[in-house]
Amino acid sequence: MRRLGAGGMGEVYLAESRTGLRLAVKVVRAEHAEDRTFRARFRHEVRAAQTVGGAGTYTARVVDADTEAERPWMATEFVPGPNLRDAVLDHGALPGPAVRILAAALGEALAAIHAKGLVHRDLKPSNILLGPDGPRVIDFGIVRALEATALTRTGAVVGSVGYVSPEQIRNGGQVGPPSDVFSLGAVLAYAAAGREPFGEGQDSVVLLRILTRDVDLSGVPDGIRPLVAACLAEDPLERPEPAEVLAEAGFTPATLRAAVHPGWYGPAAKAGPASADRPSGVEYLAPGPVTPASAAGPATPAAAPAPAAEAPAPAPGPVTATAAPASPLAPTTSVGRLGPVAPGRRRLLKILAGGAVAAAGAGAGGWLLYRGFDTESMSGSYRSPGSPDPGVAESKASARSAVLRWQYDLGGLGGLGGLEGACCALSPDGSVVYAGTSGGVLHAISRDGSRRWKVRLGDDVSTPVATRDAVYCVVGLHGEGVRRLTAVSPSGSPLWTRTLGDTAYAVPVLLGADVLVSTGGTDAGALRSYAPDGSENWTFRTPAGPTGTPLVAAGVIYTGSYGDELLALDARDGKRKWQVAGGTDVTVLALAGTTLITHSGPVRQGFRVSDGRRLWRRDADAGPLTAGNRALAVGTEQGTVYAVRAADGTRAWAHDVEGSTAEPRAVVAGDTVYARAGDRVWALDLNGGRRWDAALGRAAAGDQHGPLVRGSRLYVPSGTGIAAVDLIV
Known part of the structure; x- marks a missing residue:
């Protein structure tokens, strides 16, 4: 029917079965299809993924696949809704009740995935779709297949910066189910606060924050913060089981199903005027005038606000321009030198995992961690x-x-x-x-x-x-x-x-x-x-x-x-x-x-x-x-x-x-x-x-x-x- 998007694995298309079921069909890139090891692992992971799903699992069910085609493909049920990343990007943090529903549903999803011997390895906001009947986890098993490609055979690890566990960084991707729980904690922190729990910046800096437990939960509401902190425990054995996440969020499977309804995650997105000549995937908003300085209220002295890493990011609105002060910014005479410079990129990269280099590039999720390589x-x-x-x-x-x-x-x-x-x-x-x-x-x-x-x-x-x-x-x-x-x-x-x-x-x-x-x-x-x-x-x-x-x-x-x-x-x-x-x-x-x-x-x-x-x-x-x-x-x-x-x-x-x-x-x-x-x-x-x-x-x-x-x-x-x-x- 139309192209939905593309990623490191391949392209995704919207399709419809003969019975009217809408599907998201992922077609593998040609370069992966030519890799025998990738094909073998893709075949294994798809078979395992096909056993996950059904009512109450909060995963996007794999409906069909052809792992032997010239370009292998798999079809999952289409989920009509934004991914979590886009929802927060457009409307800010989720309301507290929605975060609890999200936590419980993701706990259920991980329990179903782990029960079939799978580990997601790349749970992140863009891999969580917010459907009318609850969140759905997608792409489980895909990262495991990508780890077999020639691109990642020489000691590389696939994952997404800001959502990988400490052991995923240290152990070259050799992880178990608790690693997914750590990622779940980071996802919940992001959904609740509207910002990255390990901050922004270069990949190497973010990875170092994960290793040193430099996490910011200040924007996470008190009611959900203990659960998020438990999921982010450094020791994998101290993290809760996915089923425990469901209970800690205050739900049973039955009460969770009853709590989910269309629009459960917050107000619906406000679209701009429809127009036939506007491309799909582009969000238009009516231009909003900036408030004139004379209407902005009393002028206040210009002062530096708290650093962005210390204060919750405001929820983005339709127009995010802010009015100017009424008077020029006051010059100052304060000059001087700073203390020691922060560690440079090369030093940070050497710190990470004994010299690992966070390099831009992994198929499914976001980055590769190369060992024994310097830059x-x-x-x-x-x-x-x-x-x-x-x-x-x-x-x-x-x-x-x-x-x-x-x-x-x-x-x-x-x-x-x-x-x-x-x-x-x-x-x-x-x-x-x-x-x-x-x-x-x-x-x-x-x-x-x-x-x-x-x-x-x-x-x-x-x-x-x-x-x-x-x-x-x-x-x-x-x-x-x-x-x-x-x-x-x-x-x-x-x-x-x-x-x-x-x-x-x-x-x-x-x-x-x-x-x-x-x-x-x-x-x-x-x-x-x-x-x-x-x-x-x-x-x-x-x-x-x-x-x-x-x-x-x-x-x-x-x-x-x-x-x-x-x-x-x-x-x-x-x-x-x-x-x-x-x-x-x-x-x-x-x-x-x-x-x-x-x-x-x-x-x-x-x-x-x-x-x-x-x-x-x-x-x-x-x-x-x-x-x-x-x-x-x-x-x-x-x-x-x-x-x-x-x-x-x-x-x-x-x-x-x-x-x-x-x-x-x-x-x-x-x-x-x-x-x-x-x-x-x-x-x-x-x-x-x-x-x-x-x-x-x-x-x-x-x-x-x-x-x-x-x-x-x-x-x-x-x-x-x-x-x-x-x-x-």
Whole structure:
């Protein structure tokens, strides 16, 4: 009948049997179908799954399957309702009674699954459908089959960050039924509080929180919190049995059935006006005006709210823009340095499971844990993709102060998507803001802060790039195992998708009207250029993957590689212009005039852009450079913004800022450096002097996205979303 979606296992279609029964048919991807070991395990798991189901089990029953077909498939009963992730994303935390029903039903479902010798291994909000007759668990047994694929044979573990048990991290996926109970506890905490119990941030950080029991249950109601805490016990033997969860939630099987009724999980979703030309899967809402400052009530001094990790995220409403204060944000004179920097990505990865690396990529659920493999830091040239020096041409005069115009919450699940980079992208005319989330949603926001549309694309949507005709993003950075480049029209209609493979890293960059995607890891990689219609213009393959985000300027693409080479390619055809030795895992940082500045281990170097000749070499312990103009490149390290001279690599100045343990993120626009640090934005001149700083509210914990400037508007990460700041000249 129609396509419902896709995942690491394959595609899902809505079908109808001859008797009128509606089914969800999952068709296995061709690459899995060719794997004999996968087929054997898929056959075994499907047979076991077919024995689970029936009245009162709260699982989606497997109705039929063909494990011997050219592309194996299985059909489960179709459940008319949203998954738990989307329900919370759209409407906030579930009411207390609904959480109790959810707990009891999931306990029943796990009891039925475990009774047949199965372990789910990937219980998470998106694998729980909220049907009119109660929740239904899906995809049990699927992860076990995926663990047999060639992708995951070499010591990898499949699961979803934030919902895996400690033993699943430590033991390489060798888990039993108690692991599912731990995942159940995390699911209930998410449903009750409307936010991730182990917080947001990079996968490695979240996994470390699980191992160190750094869990936030402050938003979970008192009545359900003891049950959630028991499920999250570190010792598997101390967790309750699924049948005990049913009883602790206050139900018997009979009373649970009596409690479930249509709409049991909360108010029905409010859809926008129907229209024949609106694509399915896109939620439209009528644009809501931002409350004028004069109507917003008495002005209050701007103050930093509590960190997002410490306060419950507000339930997302139809329009999540917030009115601006009535007066400019008051500058302060407080400056200083911070304490010790938080552990970097490389150190965190080594902590996890004795050196395991959380890498984006698993089929069913979200991530793979590779053992015995190391990776370099992902730091590098993270700037507004495809838009060199954003705002420079439009900045006529220096801003004297700033006004917080609005704040947009990206939803209860997930903050900004991707690894780092700009916090958002803009349409060419600046009238629309586009932002991807780690929860798999692409948002389009009007300049006034009202939501135009949102479309669900999958796990972890990168920071997008936008042209007049399309918005491009990479989907599945921390999820499905297979990355996809997706093009969406300015109205939110999906245009086309191109599979990028299971590469560890994928970044979109604009090449005029075309889009460039850099893919790879420490192994082989590639740069690919796609036309607006999705056809491939050219591919340039590298023996080792590109590092960081390619820098594009004057029709030339500059990139480093894990093969220690620095390359310049012609953006029109991908032909190599020059290639030189750049040092270990060389990463392009910034272009300052005619000097390309790179980072390689503890060394920073300058290269002439015309031919790659090295101009200078400096030891550099500071953090990566993030922006530049013709004479200077601006960088950041813990608590400090600094500038490096393009001519010789020496430091021109340094300015201490008051922020968090994370590095500030900076952008240069005209003669001003804007830096996001902790709960403030700082404006510095190109000599390092402070112009002003203003409190805007703290960005989400672990957020590494940078600001974006267009004309007199500055966009920065804030809370679990984006803040728009008007620059006052």
